[in-house]
Amino acid sequence: MKELELKYGCNPNQKPSRIFMENGKELPITVLSGRPGYINFLDAFNGWQLVRELKKATGLPAATSFKHVSPAGAAVGLPLDETLKKIYWVDDMGDLSPLACAYARARGADRMSSFGDFISLSDVCDADTARIIKREVSDGVIAPGYEPEALEILKSKKNGNYCVIRIDESYEPDPTEKKQVFGITFEQGRNELKIDDELMSNVVTANKEIPEAAKRDLAISLITLKYTQSNSVCYVKDGQAIGIGAGQQSRVHCTRLAGQKADNWFLRQAPQVLSLQFVDGIKRADRDNAIDVYIGEEYMDVLADGVWEKTFKVKPPVFTREEKRAWLDRMTDVALGSDAFFPFGDNIERAKKSGVRYIAEPGGSVRDDQVIATCDKYGMAMVFTGIRLFHH
Numbered sequence: 516m517k518e519l520e521l522k523y524g525c526n527p528n529q530k531p532s533r534i535f536m537e538n539g540k541e542l543p544i545t546v547l548s549g550r551p552g553y554i555n556f557l558d559a560f561n562g563w564q565l566v567r568e569l570k571k572a573t574g575l576p577a578a579t580s581f582k583h584v585s586p587a588g589a590a591v592g593l594p595l596d597e598t599l600k601k602i603y604w605v606d607d608m609g610d611l612s613p614l615a616c617a618y619a620r621a622r623g624a625d626r627m628s629s630f631g632d633f634i635s636l637s638d639v640c641d642a643d644t645a646r647i648i649k650r651e652v653s654d655g656v657i658a659p660g661y662e663p664e665a666l667e668i669l670k671s672k673k674n675g676n677y678c679v680i681r682i683d684e685s686y687e688p689d690p691t692e693k694k695q696v697f698g699i700t701f702e703q704g705r706n707e708l709k710i711d712d713e714l715m716s717n718v719v720t721a722n723k724e725i726p727e728a729a730k731r732d733l734a735i736s737l738i739t740l741k742y743t744q745s746n747s748v749c750y751v752k753d754g755q756a757i758g759i760g761a762g763q764q765s766r767v768h769c770t771r772l773a774g775q776k777a778d779n780w781f782l783r784q785a786p787q788v789l790s791l792q793f794v795d796g797i798k799r800a801d802r803d804n805a806i807d808v809y810i811g812e813e814y815m816d817v818l819a820d821g822v823w824e825k826t827f828k829v830k831p832p833v834f835t836r837e838e839k840r841a842w843l844d845r846m847t848d849v850a851l852g853s854d855a856f857f858p859f860g861d862n863i864e865r866a867k868k869s870g871v872r873y874i875a876e877p878g879g880s881v882r883d884d885q886v887i888a889t890c891d892k893y894g895m896a897m898v899f900t901g902i903r904l905f906h907h
Contacts, residue, residue, distance in 0.1 A: 516542050524553045537693075543686035544657075548670045549678035551655055555633055557584050559657040562635030563682055565589060565742040570637035572710060572734050575754070578617035578644075579739075580624075580632040585747070585762065587628035589739045590620030590755030599623070602783045604799060605647060615643035620755040622651060625776050626803045633657070633678075640665045648672070652800060659684035708902055710737045715875055715898045719887055722896040728753075729850055729873040729896075736852030737875055737904060743854070745905040748862075750777040750869060751850045757781070758869070766855065770862045774869040781846045781870075782810040782839060792828040801826070810834060846870035854904040856880040860889035867893050877903050 518535035519542060532553050536542055544559075551559065558581035565586060569577035575591035592613030600606040603623030611619065614636060622629045634648060636658035645665035648656060655678025656669065669679050693702045708714075715733055718725065725733070732751040739749045743761045748769040750758040758777030760769035782788060783806060791809070793802055805826045808817045814833060817823060823830045851866050853876040863886060866874070878899030880886065890897045 516545075518542070519546070521553050521556075522550065529553075538689070543683040545681045547661070547666065547679040547681055549655060549673070549676050551678040551680060554583070555655055555678055558582070558633035559635060559655070559680055559682075561742045562586065562633065563657050565738060566635045566637040567684070568710070568738050568741070569735060572738060573731060573754075576612075576614040576617050577637040578614065578621040579635045580618075580621045580629040581635065582628055582632050585744045586621075586739055586742065586756065586759060587632060588621035588624035588756055588759070589735065590617050590624070591735065592617035593620075593754040595619060598784050598789070601789060608643070608646065611647075612641050612643040614638050614641055615647055618644050618647055622647070624755055624757050624780055625759070627807050628776075630800060630803070640669070642668065645669050650799070654678060655680065657682055706741065706904075706906075708741070708904075710734050710741070714900050714902065717878075717899045717901065718896060719878065719883075719899050720890045720895060720897045722891070722894050725873055725896050725898070729848065732850035733852060733873055733875040733898070736850055737900070740852050740854040740904045740906075742906060745854050745907060747854045747906075748773045749852045750774065750866075750871065751852070752777075752846075752848065752870075757849070766853065766858060767862050767865065769853075770857075770865045774865050777846075777849065777869045778843055779807065779810060781843060782834075785810075785834070785839075785842045787831070787834045787838065791831055794824075794826060794828055797826065810839065843868070843870070848872050850875070852876070854906070856883070856903075857886050858882060860885045862886070863889040863893070863895070867895075871895065874898070875900055877901055 518533055521532040523530050524532040534556055562579045562581040565579050566577040573591050577591050579589040580587045595616050603619045605619050631652050633654050634656040639660040640658045641662050642664040645668040649668050649672055657680040691702055692705050693700055736749040736751040739756050740747050746763050746766050746769050748760045749756050750773050757780040758773040760773030763769040805817050847870045849870040850873040851871045856877050856879045858880050872895055874897040
C-alpha cells in the first residue's frame with residue numbers, strides 16, 4: 516500500500532487528507548483494525564520513534580501514551596510494586612509482562628492527560644498489555660506485531676472500531692525530512708542524535724556522582740523530550756516519566772507544569788489517597804478526576820456536602836497543604852531533563868520541590884554559573900549535554 520486516504524485532516528473541514536510515500540515505496544504500516552485519522556498517525560509515528568529509541572537505549576520493552584503529538588507518559592518495563600499497581604488500577608490483574616508494566620507506567624503517570632491516548636509499543640503486543648488497553652479509553656495502538664490473543668482482544672474494543680496498526684520495525688526513513696507550512700516546504704536532516712552515557716559525561720556541578728539508575732532515567736527524560744513539542748521539560752523516576760511539560764513559551768512554566776504533574780503522581784501514593792473509598796460502579800475516568808481534584812487546591816469541589824456522596828462511600832478528610840508538602844518532601848532521586856538550557860536558577864528551585872537530584876540540559880546560557888550555583892546549593896548533580904532537543 517503506497518497511499519492511505521484519511522477521513523479528514525486535523526479538523527473535519529480539512530479535506531482531502533491522506534498519508535503516502537513520496538518516493539513511491541510502500542507504506543511501512545498495516546491497519547489491522549479501525550480507521551486511524553490524521554492526528555492518530557502523527558501520534559503513532561512520533562510515539563513509535565520514541566519507544567524504539569527507549570528500547571535501544573535501555574534494552575527494556577518501552578511504551579508511551581501520546582496526546583496531541585506529545586507524550587503524556589513514557590516508560591520502560593520495570594516491575595510494578597503493590598502501590599504502583601494500585602494507583603495504576605492494575606492491582607486486580609496479577610503478574611504482568613514487562614511490556615504491560617511499561618504501558619501501565621506510561622498510562623498511569625498522568626491519567627488525566629492520557630485519557631483518549633494513542634499508544635506506541637516497542638515490542639510485539641502481548642495479551643497482558645492488550646487487556647490493560649481494553650479497559651482504558653484510548654484511540655489506538657501501534658506496535659511491530661500482535662500475539663493472536665492480543666489482536667482478538669484489541670479488535671473487540673470500540674465495537675470493532677479500535678485502531679490497531681502494525682509497523683514494519685525494519686523501516687528506516689530517509690536522512691532528510693520535509694514538511695509544508697503555508698505552502699512553503701521546509702527540509703532538514705533528521706535528528707539522529709544518539710542519547711547515551713557519553714552525552715552525559717560533562718558533569719558541571721560539585722557533585723559528580725550519578726548512579727547507573729539515574730543515568731538511565733536521564734536518558735529516558737532526554738529521549739522523551741526528543742519527541743515532545745518544545746519548549747519541554749521531563750521529570751523521570753524509576754524508569755518512567757512522571758511529569759512532562761510540553762509546548763510552553765517560557766521554560767520555567769514547563770518546569771512548573773511538569774513539576775506539578777510529578778507532584779500529583781507522588782501524591783496519588785499517599786495514604787490519604789490510597790484509602791479513598793469510592794462508590795460502587797464509579798467509572799474509571801470519574802475516579803481519576805475525583806483524585807485529581809482531591810489532591811489539588813479545589814478539593815471542596817468533591818468534598819462539599821451534597822457532592823461527596825456521589826463519589827465516595829465515606830467523606831474523606833481534607834488533605835491539607837501542610838500534609839501534602841510533608842508527603843512530597845519524601846520524594847527523592849528524581850531525574851530532570853530539559854530540551855534547551857535553563858536561563859535562570861528559578862527552574863532549579865522549582866525542581867528541588869519535586870525531589871530532583873539529577874539534571875541533564877544542554878548548557879550555554881549566559882547565566883550558566885547561576886544555574887550551577889543553585890544546583891550546588893542543593894547538592895544536585897547536573898550534566899551539560901551540549902545538544903538542544905527542540906521538536907516541532
